[in-house]
Amino acid sequence: MRWTLKPSPAPEKVQSLSxxxxxxxxxxxxxxxxxxxxYDQARQFFRPSLDDLHNPYLMKDMDKAVLRIEKAIENSENILVFGDYDVDGTTAVSLVSSYLKTIYPNVATYIPDRYAEGYGISFAGIDYADDNGVSLIIALDCGIKSVEHVAYAKSKNIDFIICDHHRPGDTLPDAVAVLDPKRADCHYPYDELCGCGVGFKLIQAMGAGRGQTIDDLLPYLxxxxxxxxxxxxxxxGENRILAHFGLQVINSFPRNGIKxxxxxxxxxxxxxxxVVFIIAPRINAAGxxxxxxxxxxxxxxxxFDQAVLYASEIEKYNADRKELDKQITxxxxxxIEQNREQEDxxxxxxxxxxxxGVIGIVASRLIETYYRPTIxxxxxxxxxxASARSVSGFDVYDALERCSEHLEQFGGHKYAAGMxxxxxxxxxxKTAFEQCVRDTILPELRTPEIEIDAAIDFSQITPKLTRxxxxxxxFGPMNMAPVFVARQVTDTGFxxxxxxDEAHLKLFLKQGDSEGFAAxxxxxxxxxxxxxxxxxxxVVFCIDENEWQGAVSVQLRVKDIGN
Incomplete structure (x- = not known):
């Protein structure tokens, strides 16, 4: 494990902000x-405000998307809300469909079968829409590369609105509107929204035309x-604001399914x-x-009572998922051991x-043992x-692009993709992918890394700092929990x-004469x-709080220890 201390900012900058x-x-x-x-950036960071959300109409094609939906409502058309089977897709479908149903009844939902149809927009889904008199499909968390599917739908007089956040290919689908902040010609101020986030911007734009404020849309967060x-x-940016207020909704007045x-x-x-370890895996387990x-x-x-029944069923699916995950890993x-080559x-x-349904999770598990891009x-x-997962710093999507002559289709992100x-x-x-990674990965990316924000002494760990x-x-990507290193620490015998399997370690750490901390x-x-x-x-650690029988105390979450 590599320990990398992040560069310290210029002292005068630190002093000025302090x-x-x-x-x-x-x-x-x-x-x-x-x-x-x-100061203003810090104010926005510490005090997220819904007022700082961007105007949804800054997103390319948003005006076209809203006009087409309003036309569908005016003409009593049937609308199908289509989304991927993972958490981002199912939450996006739930969000947009539940919003539309507050203003219009002719709305149905469609999630493709992971096994029969695969990822993204499917011909079977379009046929379902055609059989049911649907003339408008709103696709969420998918569709940015579905050129053939959208053309097929057009031949059946079905329009598409694409709401995606994945990287586009060379050609965009011929849809009525393509909402994707990663479009090269889209100048929306924030391009890291998830699929459900793009869906939220769509209902935000619709709501604006109906006299609704952002407060009216809080229940969807x-x-x-x-x-x-x-x-x-x-x-x-926007993700921090949406996550901040979304967590407040989860903890105060969530929808019945999440409740x-x-x-x-x-x-x-x-x-x-x-949310990552309790709610998300259960929603994912269904698909x-x-x-x-x-x-x-x-x-x-x-x-709510019916939602509890649904949640109980999904709990069983999650238990099954865990068993499969363990077995396949x-x-x-x-x-891997049987075919092991030292220099792979x-x-x-x-x-x-x-x-x-679990090969993506297994790929992540394998990286824990063999730290290298995994499919x-x-x-x-x-x-x-297949599902691909990558190691920190290596773009597996780019690697797949370089090997795309061997693939039927692929899509995804820097660290996770499917094909x-x-x-x-x-x-x-397999040969091409190995060669591509061998040629392009930086040597240091082949060893797991812990990035450390700062070296500190235990004397600096005060209740004020913890607050x-x-x-x-x-916390999350680009705003991970601060990681610290403390030197010359001892355990007091605990x-x-x-x-x-005795996999974890409990400690009580001291440094010199400073106060000790449970870890x-x-x-x-x-x-x-x-x-x-x-x-x-x-010791490398994060600073946490531990609550026990009503008492709250500082606890160090140790990430690694070394001589």
Missing amino acids: QSLHVEPLVALLLIQRGIET DLVAVAIAADIVPIT ALVYLSKKQNFDITD RIRHGNHAVELLTEAD TEALAQ YTTVVFNAGWHK VFTESGEKYA TLKKESYSRF ILKQFEP AKKIGQ IGFGLGKKAAVAADRKPFD
Whole structure:
């Protein structure tokens, strides 16, 4: 594990911001590292405001999208809201469909079957729309590359509005409107929205034309916050505002589907991490194990008791998902060991029987053991389908583009992507992908890295600092929880392995004469000997709070320890 201390900003910058905000230089340093250098920027960071959301009409084609929807309503057309089967897609479909149904009845939803139809807009979905007299499809979290599908729909007199956030290809679909802040010709001020976020901008634009304010749309932000957390988009700009207020909705007046998930979790207050690890996997499990429709039913259910029943079913799907995940990961690790080559730059594995719904999770698990760009393939009809995951700093989407001659289709982001290919292309693709990564990955990206914001002494960890750091939330990409390193720390004899398989480490750390702190190191059970040696060591950690029987105390979340 590499420890990398981030460059410190210029001392005069730190001093200036520290004085302007009346905060410790350490806090000013952390803010500057996040691109916050002025009083006004700090005010926006610490006090997110819905007033700072951008005008939705700044997004290319937004006017066309709203006009087409209003025309459909005026002419009593049937509208189909179509979205992907993951969290971002199902929340987006739930958001847009539930909003439209408050003003218009002829609205239906469609989630493609992960196994029969695959990712994104499907010909089967368009045929379903045609059979049911639909003349307008609103596609969410997908469609930016669906040139053939949109043309097919047009031949059946069905219009499309695309609401996506993935990178476009060379040609845009011939839709009535293509809403995607990553379009080269779109000058919307913020291009890191998730699919559900783009859907929210659409209803924000519609609401403006109907005299609604942003306060009228607050109830939809629980869905947006869940999508932002699950899709691992940067928690900056608009995403920070939407996540901040979305978490407030989740914790105060969530829709019945999310309320049911919260109720079954028996947890009182949710932060972004809880959304990532409790709510998102359960919504995802519906599409992974059964069908994404189950997630939309849950998230649009008006009756709480019925929502609890739906949530209980999804809880079972999630339990099944965990079992499959564990089983397939074990099989994949065995396959890697069997075919292990010392200098492999990638992991590419295949088994025809692996469940398509969990191969993305398995790819992430494999990176925990073999830190390199990873693709997990399974059989899907006459083709092979796969999920790719990457290591920090390496763009797997770009790598797939370089190997695209071997692929039928692909799409995704820098760190996560999906693809299909013909069976006979598998070996050629595997060779090409290995060579591409070998040629392009920087040597340092082949070793896991912990980025450290600052070196501090335990004496600096005060209740005031802890309170201020809590105001940095919600955490996520581009605004991760601050990471610190402390030197010459000792454990006071409490070091012990805990948890299943003794995988975790519990400590009580001291540094010199300063106050000691309880600490927990998840996945660090193997480092117990270093801590128990009674010799000073360095520790990398985040500062957390631990609540026990009503009492709140500082707890260090240890990320690594070293001599």
